[in-house]
Amino acid sequence: MKGKILITSLLVLVFSLPAFAMTGREIMEKSDNLPEADTAMSKMIMRIHKGDRMEEKAFTLMMKQFENDEDKGLIAFIKPTQIKLLSHAHKGRDDDQWLQLSSGRVKRIASSSKGKPFVNSHFYYEDLSSVDIDDFEFTLIGEDKAVDEDCYKVEGVKTTGERVYDKNVFYVRKSDFFVVRIDFHMDGEFHKFLENYDVKEIDGILTPHRATMHRADGNGKTELFLGGIKYNAQIPDVHFEKEALR
């Protein structure tokens, strides 16, 4: 649905700068300043583990950056349905989203679900949004290991816009400022955490090939497997037009 967001949340640039006496804000700026692709294409497998069941979903994802810092993304499900979700992310206002059902019918979706699960997974729509660091106040709260990497721990509290979480704790890899883990706190409790694995460089862009959102209570997780990633490929704008859904 928010293709760009999904990708960007998993992307980190590879600048390795000395970080002595940096503030939380400065660390997050470095992470935010990592280069990103103009377009991205990927195939994704989503495995949702809930109870004693595992449900697998598959979709392709395309995203493209447009002028004015606006992004458009298209998620086309292959399994279990053939829904397509088109998203236009705007800076400073709500996203536009359209839905094409398997039957071909198209509906606009109101953007009021940031705190709701994305296709019944452990990801919320909010998790898939790109992080605008200007919306947050950051505090460096220490250093810790995450995904076997030495990291800065930066607490971020959203101060602008709709707030789904009380706070997030970002684990920023010291070596390259890549965010390898995010803790999500909600309703006064540690709610869930995202970990990025198999981080590899593709076309100069660090890209995790697997990401898992775990519930903090251990009661379920959603795994994302990324494959066939292509950055900066030529994707015609027409793919992101609402009319293309019909």
Add this chain to the structure above:
Amino acid sequence: MDRYITFVLKHPVWILVCFIGITIGLGLGIPKLTFDTSISKFLPETDPEYLYYNKVKDVYGDVDTFVILSITGDPLWGAKTFSDMDALLTDIEAYETYRADKETARLAKLDQLLAAGPVNVADLLFQFSDDPEFARMISRKLRTKGITDGTLDSRDVRNLKKAIHTVNVLKQKESIDDIISPLDIEDVTGQDDTLATVRLIETDASGKRLLPQTPADFAAFTRKLKRNPAFERGIYATDEQGNITDFGFIIRFKEMSDSDSIAREILEIVDTYKNRLHILPQGQPLVYVWINNYMQNDLARLVPLVLLVTMFIFFLNFRSLRGVLLPSATLLMGTCWILGLMGHLGVAITTVGISIPILMIAVGSSYGIHILNQYYADFDYITRQGEFEGLRHSMNHISITVLLTGLTTFVAFLTLASHRLSVIREWGIFSAIGIVFAVWISASVIPAGLVLMSHKKDRYLLNRKNNSSSTYMDHFIRGMSSLSIHYYKPTMLFVVLLMAVCLVGLFRIQVETELLSYFRADNPIRTSAVDISKKFGGRWGFNILLNSGEPDGVKDPEFLKSIADLRSWLTSSENADLHVGRTDAFNDHINTMHMAMNNDDPEFYMLPESKWDILDYLELFTAEDADSDGRADIFEPYVNPQFQTCNILARLCEKDGQLIGTSGLKHIFERIRIQLNQTLPPEYTYKITGHPLMIIKSADYIIYGQIQSLLLTLLVIGIVVLILLKNLKAGLLALIPMSVGVIINFGIMGWFSINLDIATSLIAAITIGIGVDDTIHFLNTFRFYRKSGLDVDTAIERTQFVAGKAILFTSLALIFGFSVLGISTFKPLILFGLLMGITMIATTFGALVVLPAAIKLTGVQLVPAVSFSPYRRTFMRIPLPAFLSRNQNPLTIESGEAE
């Protein structure tokens, strides 16, 4: 026994100190007593269907039982009404999700304010003006203590802290699973080609509900409500013209069996809004609370009255201070012991167990009367033998009899320990232990008290002995003698006819475990059930589980169509006898999404034809899955995590003010089963479960337990009497008075339409347990007289006069003791008390008239003599009436020579 009695008489002070010590020690357990009013106690916990029901609840939640609040205001569409409803909902929501940080801060602030010195109620509430929910809670708790204004003293502060702490503990339990109300419900809409999940009442960033204020707001809200057909009779009710008249709050609990505290809290909250909103609360958890309130209030009022009545019977019998004080002391001790033991053991008193104190008083009094009767009967013998030696003989003999009668009562009650319903099982076990206590205390405290008191015959008994004129009691006994000796054939004919009539009545008995049947038809609890049924389609329900046969089979339109067809059939007018007022199912969500996908066109409130549409809708339906079990929380009551089985919730409604009743429930489920067997495609399977089915199960277990308990008790008591009297015929004869009592009880129940329920089902066991005492006393004395050489008629006459008098007085104590319950305001207690009174009359009649008449009729010989006889030394010393002492005094046996 002799050695124990000797010990008691040698160390009376020690015995009394010891028993008082035990009373204090066990009595300390009384404050620890708790009331367990949980519903599970009434349900067959080990039954496979009950276990399945619990499994279903694990999967779908406790959804078939709920609290429903029907709310209206004057005017309904007014900002104040909505504001009050919002406050009411907020107060209840506090028990749904516990916010530790918020509550801790509140408590800290409260503690600080209360510790700062004397605090005024208004000032205290003002301090929480920024936290109105907590302020309302403080105000509510103070009001329950009768405090509305003024300055709180230290006791008030202590009580308030305790109440707030209790509430905090309850909040931590998060007892409420879900609240469905018009103020927080969400809907899916698809107007203007835009799909959106919306709250009917939006909230601001802080979560505060933005309530409608203007006529335009209310009109918009009404449109939103009416847009989704699933909301009608769910969260609002309408009049015949379709105008919304009431709003409905449905409150589901996480664990229905542990709902008492939260149900009471909800009632307390509702009560605080009674001047602002018209609220009709209903639902099975509340019915249990109301029943328990009735029981507890009435018993707290009636137990002292039972004690007074019993003491009056003591006074009538003995007319002396010792004759009242000694047995009364044993009753109080026995009651303290059993209640204290339960308190120490952490065994809570159940709704049925609450009758144990009355039972202890009633049964324990008979032991006291027999022992004291023996003392007065043996008075001359004791005088002659010396106080110690005379008392030793006298008390030894009667204590053995009391022990044996206690043993049979113990056995009768203990047979209930195998009952499948734990509420009856526990009652049986602790009543049996109570009997042991009562026997031990009576056989110890009364002899010890007697040896410490001066040995003198009280004036009344002395006068009675010297007065040869007959008393009313003598006349009565003489009448019974005449019936059983001279008119034994007509008497037996009458009894046989009476038994035949009662047996016919027995087959008319209805088993009823529907709790509302405990209340009169005009009781507000019943009338509100009818009102709720009319408005919201029912106050409780059951589950029909349809299994598609494969994972994700629920997503097949064909399967969902089967559900739709079944729901239509359940609520169709031609099936009004099913009493289904409303159904809820997974289909409602699919229908709603389909309508939303079609621009909210009501024509599309139906199942889509394509499976792809259903799959798409489920993929897009963004709702929280808090427990991560694979289903959106909102689907949990309706579909299992594998999407293989659907749960259809059917609400049962009381139509035209008529209760459905246990037999009505059976009819409903039988019809549904037949329908499903005939119409459900073979690849699908079904199961029906729910609280109403458990009520049917309980009824089955009551019948089964009744038959089992009766047969087992009669068998065991027959064997016990056989062993005691060493005579098979005596063993069989012993069953006559009890059987007469039990059959008359059932006959009265059948002919007077008194239902067999949990309370009345205990009567048979009590009847047998107590009735056997009279029989043993009668047979023992009779056999002794026969052995002494008296002919049958004379032996019966003497037995009736000697043993019969004690039996009559103990029966009077029991009859009047139980009859006190007749002034209760609660139907089950009234019926229980009156039936017990009638049954005690029947067992006394059985022992004193039917038993001797049967002896006459059969000519049975009840020899040889037994090794114990309470009266073997004493009969000559009973103040005999003139007709006996003048003409029939052939015996020359001296006291102590009968052996």
